[in-house]
Amino acid sequence: MTDEPQGARQPSEEELRAALEEQMKRITVKDVLLQTVITLINVSARKLGLAGDEAEKDLAEAKSGIEGVRAPTALGRANRRS
Numbered sequence: 001m002t003d004e005p006q007g008a009r010q011p012s013e014e015e016l017r018a019a020l021e022e023q024m025k026r027i028t029v030k031d032v033l034l035q036t037v038i039t040l041i042n043v044s045a046r047k048l049g050l051a052g053d054e055a056e057k058d059l060a061e062a063k064s065g066i067e068g069v070r071a072p073t074a075l076g077r078a079n080r081r082s
Helices: 013-026 029-047 059-081
Strands: none
Touching: 029 059
16 A cells, blocks of 8 residues: 555656746746745754754854845845836
8 A cells, every 4th residue: 555645646757847847937036036035044043043953053054144145135125126
């Protein structure tokens, strides 16, 4: 017996490619920048010790993550003005 629901199957490589192509048609650079900023903020928070365990704390990594947020947010502000 499998863990898949009855009648479910794995999509073929062609189906996966077609789905990715559809997603790429719809996604915007703004979407990607926003998701990148959110990811950097979340990782930086963990590296600051605000989440996770103490072993994850790494202030140099947190600083890099915070600096990494600056460029996309500056780009976003510039695009709003134009």
